[in-house]
Amino acid sequence: DVKVTQSSRYLVKRTGEKVFLECVQDMDHENMFWYRQDPGLGLRLIYFSYDVKMKEKGDIPEGYSVSREKKERFSLILESASTNQTSMYLCASREAAAETQYFGPGTRLLVL
Amino acid sequence: GNSVTQMEGPVTLSEEAFLTINCTYTATGYPSLFWYVQYPGEGLQLLLKATKADDKGSNKGFEATYRKETTSFHLEKGSVQVSDSAVYFCALNTGNQFYFGTGTSLTVIP
Numbered sequence: 001d002v003k004v005t006q007s008s009r010y011l012v013k014r015t016g017e018k019v020f021l022e023c024v025q026d027m028d029h030e031n032m033f034w035y036r037q038d039p040g041l042g043l044r045l046i047y048f049s050y051d052v053k054m055k056e057k058g059d060i061p062e063g064y065s066v067s068r069e070k071k072e073r074f075s076l077i078l079e080s081a082s083t084n085q086t087s088m089y090l091c092a093s094r095e096a097a098a099e100t101q102y103f104g105p106g107t108r109l110l111v112l
Numbered sequence: 113g114n115s116v117t118q119m120e121g122p123v124t125l126s127e128e129a130f131l132t133i134n135c136t137y138t139a140t141g142y143p144s145l146f147w148y149v150q151y152p153g154e155g156l157q158l159l160l161k162a163t164k165a166d167d168k169g170s171n172k173g174f175e176a177t178y179r180k181e182t183t184s185f186h187l188e189k190g191s192v193q194v195s196d197s198a199v200y201f202c203a204l205n206t207g208n209q210f211y212f213g214t215g216t217s218l219t220v221i222p
Contacts, residue, residue: 090155100158101158103148104155
């Protein structure tokens, strides 16, 4: 079974802090994704990566950056957290030629 | 542009009732269509998919048919169980990117 893990299930941070959300997948997938999930808005793509050291902006990249130094790990960085970044963050991965994405359990971030 | 519209919830049904969750889409080209399910406290799991027009995806008693003429992919189940309580997301894939609907929360009561 594919396993996608996220470093924290719940996180509380203060405005202005730098926040790191980590995602690790164990199936050697090339592609990895970061989404945020908000009530009434569904999932929105923040950033994705097709391979190591590659990154592409999604629909809402403002205020975020990412890092993919190793194939299995994809990090989402909030350079200076703001209250409007309070959300559920979901990581996903997939094989390059496949359509199905596999999701992690999510990190619920609260920015005070 | 590409987008997915699904019926708003929440939906509450009694056990063994018939379920329909409507989903329509707008897309360029020929997308694949998906239903994902999110159980409480978990990430999304693929429920079923269809890759071309008139395909029917099915899993765990759920079904959805890819209808190109009506640009729809409605989710159905003949008899829901309490364990089906979850949030259901319709999604399309254009090849590079997924587009998700806003999710429909389903609660099944005994």
